[in-house]
Amino acid sequence: MPIEVYDKEEFIKITERADECRVVVNEKKKIAKVKARTKRYLYTIKIEPEELDDFLKQLKCGKIYRITKKGKEEIRP
Numbered sequence: 001m002p003i004e005v006y007d008k009e010e011f012i013k014i015t016e017r018a019d020e021c022r023v024v025v026n027e028k029k030k031i032a033k034v035k036a037r038t039k040r041y042l043y044t045i046k047i048e049p050e051e052l053d054d055f056l057k058q059l060k061c062g063k064i065y066r067i068t069k070k071g072k073e074e075i076r077p
Contacts, residue, residue: 002035002042011036011045012058018043021061023075025049036061 005011011034015021018036025032032052036043036059047055056064056075064075 002044005043005045008045008047008055011043012060014038014043015059015061018061020063020065021059022065022067022072023052023056024067025052034059 005014015036018038020037022035022037023032024035027049030049031046032049034045034047034052034055065072066075
């Protein structure tokens with residue numbers, strides 16, 4: 001089961017130990033989910049799509065992927 005985090009600062013700290021992060025944008029619901037995969041858990045946070053670019057710059061994941069219907073594209077190596 002994924003663990004949902006509500007505090008942005010706490011999520012940024014979690015991404016320091018994450019292997020990879022994934023971003024899923026749902027345009028119908030106007031929400032973006034950012035998922036951080038650590039060795040033990042999958043952490044998620046929901047944010048507004050307008051805040052997404054600034055939030056992704058703060059993340060400390062090794063790799064960040066955007067998940068779309070076509071597949072997985074790498075945002076940052």
